[in-house]
């Protein structure tokens with residue numbers, strides 16, 4: 001496969017705290033790769049290292065066939081980076097922002113490119129409006145247009161749809177899929193499960209370490225999770241009761257139901273059979289969803305991380321001679 | 322990939338121009354600071370105070386005494402409010418600060434004057450602020466001699482000349498009008514530029530960082546030199562606008578003479594403007610936020626104001642202060658501006674003041690280029 005991103009062991013520390021920990025990533029041309037993980041897990045930091053905004057402390061690899069450590073300037077020319085926080089100029093108009101970016105990338109036939117971009121955005125009529133006066137959703141679309149104007153080969157999108165309404169999100173994703181069909185590679189972070197399911201492949205990180213990767217069905221299958229859905233009256237009390245039972249790793253409210261998940265299927269089944277004998281509640285095994293898997297991964301990672309932190313603390317407290 | 326592209330520089334310059342135009346507060350500062358400073362230094366902070374309240378104790382009541390009081394009124398320095406009823410009352414006015422001066426004319430003043438006995442006229446001054454009373458006292462001693470010259474009748478003309486009828490301490494020896502604006506207004510040009518140019522660019526990069534736009538800018542191919550010069554160039558025009566404002570006012574409001582070539586002054590000002598813009602841009606690469614940048618700008622502005630020779634005569638300062646002052650661009654620009662405007666200096670005269678400014682600018686720009694970060698690390 002023709003790899004656009006191919007990096008190994010990428011590591012970043014901020015003042016002794018490891019924020020990205022030996023991350024590998026391979027993304028092929030034309031692929032939409034989802035990048036998920038809880039807040040503060042290091043997604044933004046990783047993306048910034050890919051486009052040369054941060055220097056990795058360790059690791060190596062290539063982005064668009066260029067060395068990520070030494071050819072950052074050349075990488076920048078072919079990457080479109082949409083920042084998590086709106087980072088165009090609020091005191092410039094929509095057209096002025098696009099024009100500025102186009103000039104910086106020396107886009108050939110700039111006027112036409114800006115006009116076309118405005119047309120595709122559906123903002124041709126409001127091109128004189130200041131960017132700061134746009135609503136959140138429109139700002140995101142402007143930001144996307146700005147990072148596409150120089151026709152990059154790789155698109156890095158950091159939570160591009162945070163705070164965007166469902167219809168706009170769907171349109172956004174339709175456009176991403178069109179672009180990918182045209183050969184553009186996309187790495188996109190998100191906290192939305194439905195968006196993760198729209199990616200060709202996903203990677204899930206927590207505490208800077210990679211926990212899972214693959215297509216959505218692969219990630220779900222590899223987690224080895226068994227999940228039951230419980231419906232009926234008085235769910236909060238049931239949830240409290242279930243949490244006390246052995247073998248049930250997570251009990252999570254999902255709308256009008258509870259999802260109970262575990263990696264120890266046999267024990268959980270016994271506990272549940274005991275708990276629901278003759279009750280008014282329904283209990284049925286279902287295929288776990290991505291969200292069940294992520295919650296489970298996050299919990300396991302937290303346990304690991306805390307155990308690791310505790311271990312290093314005890315090491316520090318080792319008796320001195 | 323080229324390390325400098327005129328196209329990218331143009332992009333940054335255009336963007337800065339548009340932002341400057343939209344930023345009302347900055348624009349107000351650009352025009353407001355020269356105007357306010359001109360009015361403050363040109364009119365309000367006047368080291369030649371006039372209309373000082375004066376009380377007269379005229380025990381003589383003769384025409385010569387009245388002539389003296391009249392002349393004092395006309396001089397503009399003294400505002401003769403009233404004739405006090407008694408010496409005690411007059412002293413109290415002085416004590417309370419209601420009067421700056423009390424003029425005592427003795428009983429037999431006219432008679433003794435006509436006899437040629439050089440009677441004494443006592444002027445009691447509230448000398449708390451010597452700067453306030455000095456010019457007035459100096460003016461008075463000149464004026465006494467003049468008045469009596471004219472008023473003494475023919476046979477007494479022999480009393481003319483020589484020692485005047487009253488001896489007053491003279492603080493200043495010539496230029497009875499002492500027009501401080503001549504000296505202040507050209508200097509003000511340099512002060513205004515130092516203040517605004519440094520602050521404007523000091524905010525330039527910290528603002529990008531604080532608003533989050535830096536992340537986007539860094540992700541584009543734009544190079545440090547392009548960003549730095551792109552942020553300096555638009556403000557050169559602003560600097561010239563300010564110079565024109567101050568020079569216009571100097572001409573129209575204060576009648577400051579312009580002996581030398583204005584073209585020369587405008588040409589040389591470019592170096593000074595760019596030097597100050599470089600200081601600001603350097604501060605903005607060093608500061609963490611806009612507040613810090615403004616503080617740094619003031620930290621630079623104060624010594625410039627105090628040690629450049631604008632506030633205090635340069636030669637009156639101790640050696641170390643002169644050494645510090647000698648490094649600052651304002652010191653040299655003041656000499657250039659005063660030289661060209663007041664003394665008609667030509668290029669050869671001001672050339673020695675140019676290279677210290679250029680050296681200062683080069684050093685400061687080197688720091689900026691070194692400190693400008695290409696990453697967010």
Ligand SMILES: Nc1ncnc2c1ncn2[C@@H]1O[C@H](COP(=O)(O)OP(=O)(O)OP(=O)(O)O)[C@@H](O)[C@H]1O
Nearest residue numbers: 014019037038039040041042043044045046084697
């Ligand atoms: N410049 C920095 N200096 C110090 N710490 C930093 C810096 N940038 C990020 N961090 C820390 O690194 C960790 C990872 O941050 P990062 O922004 O990469 O997370 P994220 O996965 O993007 O989170 P979110 O989903 O909330 O956007 C956080 O704990 C953050 O506090």
Ligand SMILES: [Mg+2]
Nearest residue numbers: 043044084158
């Ligand atoms: Mg983030």
